Amino acid sequence: MQVPVSWLKDYVDIDIPIELLAERLTLAGLEVGSIHYIGVPQGHVEGIRWPTSNHLVWDREKLLLGAVREVKSHPNADKLVLAMVDYGGADLEQCVTGAPNLFEYKDKGALNPPLWAVFAAEGAEVWDGHSDEPKRMILKEKALRGIPNRSMVCSEKELGMSEDHEGIILLEEQPGLRPGMPIQDVLGDIILEVELTPNLARCYSIIGVAREVAALLDKPMCYPSYEFVAEGAPIAGQVQIDIREPDLNPRFTLSLIRDVTIKPSPQWLQRRLKLVGQRPINNIVDITNYITFEIGQPLHAFDYDKLAARAAGKMPTIITRLATAGETLETLDEVKRTLEPHNILVCDTAGVLSFGGLIGGAETEISPETKNVLLEGANWNFINIRRTMQSQKIQTDAGARFSRGVHPSQAILGVQRGIELMRQTSGGIIAKGMIDTYPKQQPTVKVDLAISEIERLLGMGFTADEAAKFLRRLEFDVKAEGETLHVTTPDYRLDITGDDPVTGQADLIEEIARIYGYDNIPDTIIADAMPPQWANIPLEREERTRDILVAIGLRETISYRLTSPEREALLIPSGMEAPKNGGYVELANPISADKTAMRHTLLISMLENAFNNQRYNARQQIFEIGNVYFKREGQLLPDEPRRLGILMTGPRRTSNWLKDDAGGNVDFYDLKGVVEELLVGLHLSDVSYARASHPSFHPGRSAQLSVGKTEIGTLGELHPIVARTFDLTAAPILVAELDLDALLDLVQDRHEVKPLPITPPVLQDIAIVVNEETPAAAVEAVIVQAGGDLLKGVSLFDVYRGDPIPTGQKSLAYNLVYQTDERTLKDEEVARVHKRIVKAVERELGAKLRA
Amino acid sequence: MLNQLESQYSESLAALENVTDSESLHAWEIKYLGKKGSVTLLLRSTGQLPAEERANFGKRANEVKNLLFEAYAAREKLVAEQELALDLEEGALDVTLPGRERPAGGLHPSTQTLRQYAEIWAEMGFQVYRSRDVETDEYNFQLLNFPPHHPARDMQDTFHTTEPNVILRTQTSPGQIRAMHELGENGTQPIRVILPGMVYRYEQITSRSEVQFNQVEGLAIGHNIRMSDLKGTVTEFAKRMYGDNVRLRFRASYFPFTEPGMEIDVECFLCGGEGCRVCKYAGWLEIAGSGMVHPNVLRNGGYDPTIWSGFAFGMGPERATMLKHGIRDIRYFWGNDLRFLEQF
Numbered sequence A: 001m002q003v004p005v006s007w008l009k010d011y012v013d014i015d016i017p018i019e020l021l022a023e024r025l026t027l028a029g030l031e032v033g034s035i036h037y038i039g040v041p042q043g044h045v046e047g048i049r050w051p052t053s054n055h056l057v058w059d060r061e062k063l064l065l066g067a068v069r070e071v072k073s074h075p076n077a078d079k080l081v082l083a084m085v086d087y088g089g090a091d092l093e094q095c096v097t098g099a100p101n102l103f104e105y106k107d108k109g110a111l112n113p114p115l116w117a118v119f120a121a122e123g124a125e126v127w128d129g130h131s132d133e134p135k136r137m138i139l140k141e142k143a144l145r146g147i148p149n150r151s152m153v154c155s156e157k158e159l160g161m162s163e164d165h166e167g168i169i170l171l172e173e174q175p176g177l178r179p180g181m182p183i184q185d186v187l188g189d190i191i192l193e194v195e196l197t198p199n200l201a202r203c204y205s206i207i208g209v210a211r212e213v214a215a216l217l218d219k220p221m222c223y224p225s226y227e228f229v230a231e232g233a234p235i236a237g238q239v240q241i242d243i244r245e246p247d248l249n250p251r252f253t254l255s256l257i258r259d260v261t262i263k264p265s266p267q268w269l270q271r272r273l274k275l276v277g278q279r280p281i282n283n284i285v286d287i288t289n290y291i292t293f294e295i296g297q298p299l300h301a302f303d304y305d306k307l308a309a310r311a312a313g314k315m316p317t318i319i320t321r322l323a324t325a326g327e328t329l330e331t332l333d334e335v336k337r338t339l340e341p342h343n344i345l346v347c348d349t350a351g352v353l354s355f356g357g358l359i360g361g362a363e364t365e366i367s368p369e370t371k372n373v374l375l376e377g378a379n380w381n382f383i384n385i386r387r388t389m390q391s392q393k394i395q396t397d398a399g400a401r402f403s404r405g406v407h408p409s410q411a412i413l414g415v416q417r418g419i420e421l422m423r424q425t426s427g428g429i430i431a432k433g434m435i436d437t438y439p440k441q442q443p444t445v446k447v448d449l450a451i452s453e454i455e456r457l458l459g460m461g462f463t464a465d466e467a468a469k470f471l472r473r474l475e476f477d478v479k480a481e482g483e484t485l486h487v488t489t490p491d492y493r494l495d496i497t498g499d500d501p502v503t504g505q506a507d508l509i510e511e512i513a514r515i516y517g518y519d520n521i522p523d524t525i526i527a528d529a530m531p532p533q534w535a536n537i538p539l540e541r542e543e544r545t546r547d548i549l550v551a552i553g554l555r556e557t558i559s560y561r562l563t564s565p566e567r568e569a570l571l572i573p574s575g576m577e578a579p580k581n582g583g584y585v586e587l588a589n590p591i592s593a594d595k596t597a598m599r600h601t602l603l604i605s606m607l608e609n610a611f612n613n614q615r616y617n618a619r620q621q622i623f624e625i626g627n628v629y630f631k632r633e634g635q636l637l638p639d640e641p642r643r644l645g646i647l648m649t650g651p652r653r654t655s656n657w658l659k660d661d662a663g664g665n666v667d668f669y670d671l672k673g674v675v676e677e678l679l680v681g682l683h684l685s686d687v688s689y690a691r692a693s694h695p696s697f698h699p700g701r702s703a704q705l706s707v708g709k710t711e712i713g714t715l716g717e718l719h720p721i722v723a724r725t726f727d728l729t730a731a732p733i734l735v736a737e738l739d740l741d742a743l744l745d746l747v748q749d750r751h752e753v754k755p756l757p758i759t760p761p762v763l764q765d766i767a768i769v770v771n772e773e774t775p776a777a778a779v780e781a782v783i784v785q786a787g788g789d790l791l792k793g794v795s796l797f798d799v800y801r802g803d804p805i806p807t808g809q810k811s812l813a814y815n816l817v818y819q820t821d822e823r824t825l826k827d828e829e830v831a832r833v834h835k836r837i838v839k840a841v842e843r844e845l846g847a848k849l850r851a
Numbered sequence B: 001m002l003n004q005l006e007s008q009y010s011e012s013l014a015a016l017e018n019v020t021d022s023e024s025l026h027a028w029e030i031k032y033l034g035k036k037g038s039v040t041l042l043l044r045s046t047g048q049l050p051a052e053e054r055a056n057f058g059k060r061a062n063e064v065k066n067l068l069f070e071a072y073a074a075r076e077k078l079v080a081e082q083e084l085a086l087d088l089e090e091g092a093l094d095v096t097l098p099g100r101e102r103p104a105g106g107l108h109p110s111t112q113t114l115r116q117y118a119e120i121w122a123e124m125g126f127q128v129y130r131s132r133d134v135e136t137d138e139y140n141f142q143l144l145n146f147p148p149h150h151p152a153r154d155m156q157d158t159f160h161t162t163e164p165n166v167i168l169r170t171q172t173s174p175g176q177i178r179a180m181h182e183l184g185e186n187g188t189q190p191i192r193v194i195l196p197g198m199v200y201r202y203e204q205i206t207s208r209s210e211v212q213f214n215q216v217e218g219l220a221i222g223h224n225i226r227m228s229d230l231k232g233t234v235t236e237f238a239k240r241m242y243g244d245n246v247r248l249r250f251r252a253s254y255f256p257f258t259e260p261g262m263e264i265d266v267e268c269f270l271c272g273g274e275g276c277r278v279c280k281y282a283g284w285l286e287i288a289g290s291g292m293v294h295p296n297v298l299r300n301g302g303y304d305p306t307i308w309s310g311f312a313f314g315m316g317p318e319r320a321t322m323l324k325h326g327i328r329d330i331r332y333f334w335g336n337d338l339r340f341l342e343q344f
């Protein structure tokens, strides 16, 4: 919200620099996002920093209020005139100007009263009015069509007030104007851009902000008058109100003014509206807007005669009610809207007039011919208004306020102030009395604040007296009784809770703290007892997993958890069946077509990462730990299991200028090595691998990992069809997706460390020829079984096919380590076990010892 | 003979002077001191001399032999030194050529920041409590004092799912309620937790806004938890995070689940508060939203707000990481470009 300081000063005396005020407001919760200066210099306050403003500062010696005493014709040019300006100097200054709004005064002799203009003396800095780009210039003497000229009368553009360069600024007569005043003192201003959180609905007006300023600076508030002069026939009998939904429309107030003249608003009013970003329209509409900004109570003006015509001879009746099916309304923004059952409306007996609290209808709006005006000040339920704003996509200044909450007390104040301003600016006559229907009274909020609560919540105490003073600065009515304050909330506030004493007290304590200043509350260390601590095993093991994978050389990624079922379907080659999962958590309001649901698998994230990276990185070795989401039948919220994904592709080692062997591209065994290293790092044993049947994987180059009897996941080469689909064909893509919850559940809290052997081992090699289909794991299992206690280690060191091994067979060669802890082994002992192993592989696998 | 010996001696010494490498040293040795070397042969011929000359010649010959061996040893040492020096010089590398890469693994920057947060908070007794991403409207909003259609909901644009009242959490705060229910034992136990996790917002993805980001929320509940404790505790955190001389600013603000609520700013650590592009020339950077836990939220967590109180705060690790490293585009975080990740 834009807050002009000149307007603010109508209600509160400000005797500190505006930059300091802005800081105080910010600390009190009214965040000042920026400060805009109009002609006045930026202030500098020690310790407070605002961005340097590069606006034009109006020179106090050279940019002055000028009285144009006469406008003469230019002897050589029809499109120029000579303005004779009194700027407080000894003589009148002659300014050559083409300002069209001076032409009506040309050759009319002495002007009395004079025209008040902005006079720029020679040497003054102004914006160049003829430049399309913002450009500053210094006034220099220059002849214009033969007449010397060194000064000028300025347009708004030349002062940097707006883009308007149609004519010069002509100020309306007002008390206190005198030629030669620095123009800074007349038109200079500062606008604070204040950001309001939802709890600050009461500050959504200049008076609302002024109250905070008054409280912060401990100054009195100076309210405008709410008196009005009513001399017309009583309003009673001319209009009536029928509120059908008091919960949604707690109050409705009307006043009537007859015989108005519709015309432009006075300059001061227009200027204020412009300062807050409003376009002036006419005196009646402008005043409804002005009151909205001044006190935060939106008003609506009807053309009374149009209402009367619709009532067809009867007394017009304003009815507020919910919409019925099929009703429509064309609003002031020229949109024809279909109404919904939750929309609260202002109607009459002939139909819908406007959306309550949001926007008027076109039919009964104020027109240049309007004579009699019915002024509405109503109150609306903020939740309902917000709903309608969202469903009807209406954004108005009235809606912005009503949707945050306006107290019903403000309705009548708004009407009183508005109708009187209409009288003053339109010449109309106000009907005596008002129609004020207030079926849903807003209860007065009273809270008893125990002084001890302040210390309990803030950590610092205040006396009852001190606390009462802070609250009174915010216009709370406070009666102290011992250690309790009986507090009555001012009638414009809706944010203090009355029906729950604990919350009500917290609300008041916040107000005390705000005015006292949060920065002034001490910093302390928690003195309270430490809560019971617990072992956080899932997290610790997850972090350990990360550390192991990083140590192996993998980079961690974190991806979007949103994807689309269509994207994930690409992971399954056509004709194959997707793994059975739950349903998708799908978004009702997705932001884009590729992010419509929560992912089922990390594969999609990893393949997309690989694709995005392949242009720059042939070698990728990454992992991701994150949730996947499965919607389950009969369960409101989805399962969110943790998964571990690994992706490796490209050269095994990075290439370099030394032309070392890069080792080729990574393959299944690189990935398996990483998985094995992880399992070793987690001290998991009883690990087994079997051929996998996951449709996204190469059927011959993928494995199902199990630990004990628990299936952990799949690792292997990406199915070539899937690789093609994702455009990842430069090198084999090795991926793994493991059920991290299942895996980490199997991790033991402790593992035993084996003693270091004190006797030398006996090393022997063995080469065994088996059929091609016999898996290495089966051979090793037989060796281990037959080897018994003496066999301490088995490791494969060669796989050989070809001459002299018959086709269809392969030779597997192992290093065997024999050892006991107690003594040095004798050769015969080793020979005996070795023989047993040879026999066992021959018997159980039909293997032969390789010669 | 003696003359011959003396001339061999001086000749061999002169020759040794010219020896510069081990090869010619070896040749010298053979020539003079080898089995058939000239000096050796002279020595051996002692027997052929008349007896009266023998003693004299023998003594001198042995002297010469020893002197030559000494000279040889000295020369050998010198040659070895020279040759080593030459070898070392010839073996010199261009040390400016790049080394062999040993690609390291690394944690995602968000994980690094989350770990740093967790570590600092753990030292103050705050343990990590994690909760689900897909939440009910009740937990994400209603129990946190956001009634349906309340304007406070406009502060957080929400992803709704096709299941009514099920949303993607917009904040980690629903974890506050879950932590209170799980750890509070019906409002009888104090709590000190941080709640890290991914949150989701219905936003356009731009360099400044994302549909998902991490949040770290903190919650302390006890019989005697006060706003001064919140200020002091966050100040301790900020000292660890930004240095001992850090300055904080506490501003009143509003979150439906706090009362009083406040924003915490840290003096811009890039410009020392002088004003720069990053702090938008204000000298301050927002680091946390916080406040005292609202009585309704305490009640919804099972606590009696007349005898229990608590504070809560929320921080954004990605934003903190961006500020720290001058990252201008939040999309880098989930883009996972290795060229970005490798910089951490």
Ligand SMILES: [Zn+2]
Pocket: B268, B269, B270, B271, B272, B273, B274, B275, B276, B277, B278, B279, B280, B281, B283, B284
């Ligand atoms: Zn800065």
